[in-house]
Amino acid sequence: QVHLVESGGGGVQAGGSLRLSCTASARTFDSYDMGWFRQAPGKERESVATIIWNGGRTYYADSVKGRFTISRDNAKNTVYLQMNSLNPEDTAVYYCAASLRRLLTRLLRVSESGYWGQGTQVTVSS
Secondary structure (H helix, E strand, C coil): CCCCCEECCCCEECCCCEEEEEEEECHHHHHEEEEEEEEEEEECCCEEEEEECCCCCEEEEECCCCCCEEECCCCCCEEEEECCCCCCCEEHHHEEEEEEECCCCCCCCHHHHHCCCCCCCEEEEE
């Protein structure tokens, strides 16, 4: 069982930055690939960024490439999402998710993520 807790959301003006954190309770955090997802009102949950178990590969949705950076610190059981150049279209509830290690070569999918955090709201005003 993995318990995930996100933090770092809030309100920011367009062009600003936020850093989200997700801390896991897992005893073997490096057994999991980690992902950040987001869900805007009336839209499906979408995968934003993924990082494999050892941080060796990362994947991004086209909409955030060059603006968002996912990273992890396995010693702290924490995954991060640095979000720069935010725009109103980035407004959503952001969730982190964990998936038992697999040979990922793409973004983690919702259906592949066995554990979810409670979500943190990010609101970008114009």
